[in-house]
Amino acid sequence: MNYLDGLNESQRIAVENFEGPTMVIAGAGSGKTRVLTMRIAYMIDHGIDPFNILALTFTNKAAKEMTERIGSIIGSGEAKNITMGTFHSVFARILRINADRLGYPQNFTIYDTQDTKSLLKDIIKELNLDDKIYKPSMVYGRISAAKNNLLSADDYLQNSEIMDEDKQSQRPELGRIYKAYSVRCFKAGAMDFDDLLYQTNVLLRDFPDVLSYYQHKFKYILVDEYQDTNYAQYLIVKKLAAVYENICVVGDDAQSIYSFRGANIQNILNFRNDYPDYHLYKLEQNYRSTQNIVDAANSVISKNKEQIKKSVWTNNDKGSLIRVIRAMTDNEEGKIIANKIFDVKHQESGDWTDFAILYRTNRQSRAFEEALRKMNIPYKIYGGLSFYQRKEIKDILAYFRLTANQKDEEALKRVINYPKRGIGKTSWENIIIAANHYNVAIWDVISEFGKYPVSIPGATKQKISEFVVMIQSFTAQLNSQNAYQLAQTIAKSSGILKELYSEKDKGPEEVERYQNIEELLAAIKEFTVQRGEEDPATLADFMIDVALLTDADNEKEEDKNKISLMTIHSSKGLEFKHVYLVGLEENLFPSQLSINSRTELEEERRLFYVAVTRAEKNCTISYAASRFQWGNLITSEPSRFISEIDPDYLSFETAYGAPQGGGRSLNAGRGGFDKPFTGGLNRMPGSTGTQLTPRGLKSMSELNSKAGTGDSNIDIKVGYNVEHERFGKGKVTKLEGSGVDRKATIFFPHAGAKTLLLKFAKLTILDID
Numbered sequence: 001m002n003y004l005d006g007l008n009e010s011q012r013i014a015v016e017n018f019e020g021p022t023m024v025i026a027g028a029g030s031g032k033t034r035v036l037t038m039r040i041a042y043m044i045d046h047g048i049d050p051f052n053i054l055a056l057t058f059t060n061k062a063a064k065e066m067t068e069r070i071g072s073i074i075g076s077g078e079a080k081n082i083t084m085g086t087f088h089s090v091f092a093r094i095l096r097i098n099a100d101r102l103g104y105p106q107n108f109t110i111y112d113t114q115d116t117k118s119l120l121k122d123i124i125k126e127l128n129l130d131d132k133i134y135k136p137s138m139v140y141g142r143i144s145a146a147k148n149n150l151l152s153a154d155d156y157l158q159n160s161e162i163m164d165e166d167k168q169s170q171r172p173e174l175g176r177i178y179k180a181y182s183v184r185c186f187k188a189g190a191m192d193f194d195d196l197l198y199q200t201n202v203l204l205r206d207f208p209d210v211l212s213y214y215q216h217k218f219k220y221i222l223v224d225e226y227q228d229t230n231y232a233q234y235l236i237v238k239k240l241a242a243v244y245e246n247i248c249v250v251g252d253d254a255q256s257i258y259s260f261r262g263a264n265i266q267n268i269l270n271f272r273n274d275y276p277d278y279h280l281y282k283l284e285q286n287y288r289s290t291q292n293i294v295d296a297a298n299s300v301i302s303k304n305k306e307q308i309k310k311s312v313w314t315n316n317d318k319g320s321l322i323r324v325i326r327a328m329t330d331n332e333e334g335k336i337i338a339n340k341i342f343d344v345k346h347q348e349s350g351d352w353t354d355f356a357i358l359y360r361t362n363r364q365s366r367a368f369e370e371a372l373r374k375m376n377i378p379y380k381i382y383g384g385l386s387f388y389q390r391k392e393i394k395d396i397l398a399y400f401r402l403t404a405n406q407k408d409e410e411a412l413k414r415v416i417n418y419p420k421r422g423i424g425k426t427s428w429e430n431i432i433i434a435a436n437h438y439n440v441a442i443w444d445v446i447s448e449f450g451k452y453p454v455s456i457p458g459a460t461k462q463k464i465s466e467f468v469v470m471i472q473s474f475t476a477q478l479n480s481q482n483a484y485q486l487a488q489t490i491a492k493s494s495g496i497l498k499e500l501y502s503e504k505d506k507g508p509e510e511v512e513r514y515q516n517i518e519e520l521l522a523a524i525k526e527f528t529v530q531r532g533e534e535d536p537a538t539l540a541d542f543m544i545d546v547a548l549l550t551d552a553d554n555e556k557e558e559d560k561n562k563i564s565l566m567t568i569h570s571s572k573g574l575e576f577k578h579v580y581l582v583g584l585e586e587n588l589f590p591s592q593l594s595i596n597s598r599t600e601l602e603e604e605r606r607l608f609y610v611a612v613t614r615a616e617k618n619c620t621i622s623y624a625a626s627r628f629q630w631g632n633l634i635t636s637e638p639s640r641f642i643s644e645i646d647p648d649y650l651s652f653e654t655a656y657g658a659p660q661g662g663g664r665s666l667n668a669g670r671g672g673f674d675k676p677f678t679g680g681l682n683r684m685p686g687s688t689g690t691q692l693t694p695r696g697l698k699s700m701s702e703l704n705s706k707a708g709t710g711d712s713n714i715d716i717k718v719g720y721n722v723e724h725e726r727f728g729k730g731k732v733t734k735l736e737g738s739g740v741d742r743k744a745t746i747f748f749p750h751a752g753a754k755t756l757l758l759k760f761a762k763l764t765i766l767d768i769d
């Protein structure tokens with residue numbers, strides 16, 4: 001099949017006209033990413049050299065998938081030559097090639113958020129400032145915003161408006177901290193995440209030959225998720241595209257959800273000013289979702305005042321209504337959703353990967369994790385403590401970092417006394433004072449005590465010098481050994497493996513730590529093998545890769561068949577057959593901070609739109625009537641976003657998630673419906689177990705007649721979910737016999753299949769239908 005056959009008319013036109021400035025603005029699921037991918041394949045198919053193409057994506061995983069897709073059309077050898085990745089990873093590579101221009105070492109370190117905050121904390125202390133007023137995370141946010149607006153520390157200090165703002169907020173020293181931080185990073189040969197954009201802009205601004213080189217290299221530039229680019233990204237892209245103006249951006253203003261990180265919707269509006277003769281393509285057909293989902297999403301987003309008008313429709317089936325489920329508590333919400341997922345999975349015999357639970361904030365994941373674990377449902381969490389954030393991994397990576405860049409202060413701080421070498425805190429502090437005094441990197445001080453005298457005991461100096469010699473010996477092997485060989489050497493010689501090995505007998509956590517190091521070494525081996533022998537991978541290459549992993553990239557082989565848990569922010573661009581959108585409560589979603597400002601509320605609404613439009617077949621929304629927050633049980637109201645959905649697309653459903661929610665026990669008589677249901681959100685019945693729709697409501701007596709009356713003639717059916725005192729939850733798979741001999745075969749995920757005499761089995765029916 002010709003690959004163009006997989007495109008509709010408007011998509012095809014957007015693919016074939018690949019010269020000149022182009023913007024595709026279209027709603028969710030309309031094929032923007034597909035157009036971008038096919039456009040690249042088409043270009044190469046029509047003689048464009050892949051080396052001349054730059055494609056910027058939201059995650060590295062998306063880039064990888066696109067490369068594979070393009071490779072399947074034009075051949076993987078060619079596809080590999082496209083420069084494709086996130087802004088951060090592509091620019092990190094450009095910076096590495098040109099680091100010397102900016103006075104950075106070629107193997108500069110990329111400081112992660114933790115490094116940045118740790119350094120800021122030190123600086124705040126060194127400047128004798130109060131870290132309650134100057135909280136490191138707040139200071140970081142401020143510096144980050146400055147960099148994303150391309151303001152250097154000196155620009156910041158000279159900007160009277162900003163200085164006034166800081167004075168008014170009682171934080172007049174922010175500029176001084178920013179300055180000290182920049183100096184320290186530079187001395188340490190380190191860039192933070194924001195620097196990867198900021199410094200790229202400096203590079204292209206101050207070195208015309210470099211700019212010209214990349215302008216001619218990247219004759220064709222494509223950007224996905226353009227609505228979420230910030231000012232620095234916008235400007236860099238604009239500079240790079242200035243010669244050929246072959247720039248294609250695709251995005252959806254209705255999905256702009258990163259303004260808190262400086263993303264600027266203005267970039268879409270600026271496009272027409274920057275390139276007056278641009279082509280604008282609109283795609284209107286949604287291929288991802290059912291009609292109900294598309295219509296429901298449209299009905300909500302239409303409440304936003306600020307938006308570019310567009311229509312989205314679909315030819316797909318109407319599909320089922322969006323289900324709204326009320327739970328009593330956050331824990332019950334977890335159980336209900338886990339149950340639902342379990343059921344659907346077994347009804348459809350699909351894959352676990354078809355399911356996603358999306359929430360507003362990371363901390364909501366706990367209740368779901370617990371419930372999923374109990375039901376043996378495999379899951380993976382994006383945004384939790386990732387593998388590379390674990391202590392033992394960070395420790396060994398710090399050795400790798402130091403090997404690649406000895407000036408890396410944060411790495412040095414981490415391992416100068418790990419494993420223990422008797423180098424105390426006071427010595428370390430004196431070394432820093434000396435480094436500041438002589439205005440050199442810490443490494444310079446410790447590698448040349450003769451030149452930079454420090455008042456520390458001779459024995460300590462001796463230990464430090466041994467450490468320095470060890471690191472120097474690693475560095476000497478950086479280019480002669482491949483990444484794997486050197487990583488092994490370091491793991492052994494640094495004493496880390498020995499340290500962990502000696503702790504191995506202590507308990508499962510210690511064993512795990514040791515195994516994690518083994519896993520890391522295996523990952524480095526794979527990286528080394530993949531790169532091949534022609535251009536062997538060095539440890540420094542590996543470190544760049546690791547520093548820029550996003551959550552979505554960090555997927556391991558065993559993560560393949562699992563359900564996904566993630567924040568809505570990280571679900572951007574993805575799609576799942578079944579989406580469970582949870583915690584739909586006022587003050588949580590929309591978040592408390594957003595409800596007093598129209599702009600912020602509109603951003604939350606866009607976030608809601610993003611969430612709903614991730615679903616292909618089913619979208620389930622849930623909320624809890626009460627939830628633990630900061631140790632208190634808080635009652636909550638359903639989110640306004642539920643009532644903003646046109647009720648034509650909704651079905652209200654309540655479900656047993658836990659017996660305490662009114663489960664009808666076969667032995668304990670009836671529970672349940674005490675309030676009539678009239679369709680309003682706040683008046684939905686409590687935790688009962690039957691599907692209700694505002695219109696097609698089953699009669700109360702019919703429902704009540706299903707509730708237990710205490711004798712064994714109870715109407716239990718195949719397919720019911722039940723809970724057993726000892727075996728936990730299960731599903732009825734078979735019924736036989738009658739009267740006192742009536743037996744049910746029930747499949748319990750934890751205990752396997754059991755055949756039980758109903759007369760004796762203490763069962764609670766959880767869910768009818």
Ligand SMILES: Nc1ncnc2c1ncn2[C@@H]1O[C@H](COP(=O)(O)OP(=O)(O)OP(=O)(O)O)[C@@H](O)[C@H]1O
Pocket residue numbers: 006007008011026027028029030031032033034035252255286287288572573574575613
């Ligand atoms: N012409 C088409 N025929 C069939 N399927 C299509 C077509 N165009 C897109 N699709 C499919 O529709 C789904 C959505 O496409 P895609 O992810 O490219 O949309 P998008 O506009 O980028 O969405 P989002 O705004 O969420 O990023 C994908 O599964 C894609 O393969």
Ligand SMILES: [Mg+2]
Pocket residue numbers: 032033034573
């Ligand atoms: Mg997309």
